Amino acid sequence: MFRGLATLNLDSKGRMAIPTRYREDLLRTCEGQMVLTVDRDHCLLLYPLPDWEEIERKLVRLPSFNKQARRLQRLLIGHATECELDGNGRILLPPALREFAGLDKSVVLIGQGNKFEVWAEEAWTARRAEWLGEAGDEDAELPDELGSLSL
Numbered sequence: 001m002f003r004g005l006a007t008l009n010l011d012s013k014g015r016m017a018i019p020t021r022y023r024e025d026l027l028r029t030c031e032g033q034m035v036l037t038v039d040r041d042h043c044l045l046l047y048p049l050p051d052w053e054e055i056e057r058k059l060v061r062l063p064s065f066n067k068q069a070r071r072l073q074r075l076l077i078g079h080a081t082e083c084e085l086d087g088n089g090r091i092l093l094p095p096a097l098r099e100f101a102g103l104d105k106s107v108v109l110i111g112q113g114n115k116f117e118v119w120a121e122e123a124w125t126a127r128r129a130e131w132l133g134e135a136g137d138e139d140a141e142l143p144d145e146l147g148s149l150s151l
Contacts, residue, residue: 002111007121009105014098015090016107016118023089032085036097036118037076041127044093044101044118051114052080093118 006019018026026032026048035052039045047055059077062069079100083091093103106121119127 001113002116003113004111006109008107008109010093010098010103010107011090014093014095014103015086016093016109017088017090018085019109020089022111023085026085034083034085034091035080036083036091036093037080038097038100039117040075042101042123043120044097044103046091046109046116046118047114049082056080 002022004021008016008019010016026034030048030050033049035047035049037045037047037052056077059073062073064070079097081094081097083093085091098104101118102120102123103118104120108119108121108124110117110119110124
């Protein structure tokens with residue numbers, strides 16, 4: 001399980017060093033093979049290859065005549081890019097994906113269980129403030145799945 005937050009810098013070639021606390025697990029579970037794709041929140045999603053392949057199989061099975069399903073397939077599968085940890089524990093973020101997420105120098109890597117999110121630091125800070133502001137909205141309804149969650 002990937003959890004926690006790390007602020008990182010991209011190098012001049014667009015490479016991001018994966019924090020050392022995750023490297024051994026990534027090398028063991030997927031031999032450093034990962035997939036990077038886009039998210040609707042304008043961040044990037046970074047999956048270990050086996051986890052991505054499971055999601056990709058589900059996406060491919062979605063009904064092709066459903067407009068939203070096709071849109072999701074085009075975004076996620078169409079932008080999916082395989083990447084591999086290099087000898088220094090870095091991955092290369094392709095220019096098109098960096099541009100999509102507005103990644104320049106400072107990025108935030110956020111563990112999300114089976115995947116990571118990669119955000120431009122400024123975008124992450126703004127969205128986090130927005131979400132925390134919404135958390136105080138007493139009129140917002142919780143989905144049924146969250147009704148029994150106790151923190």
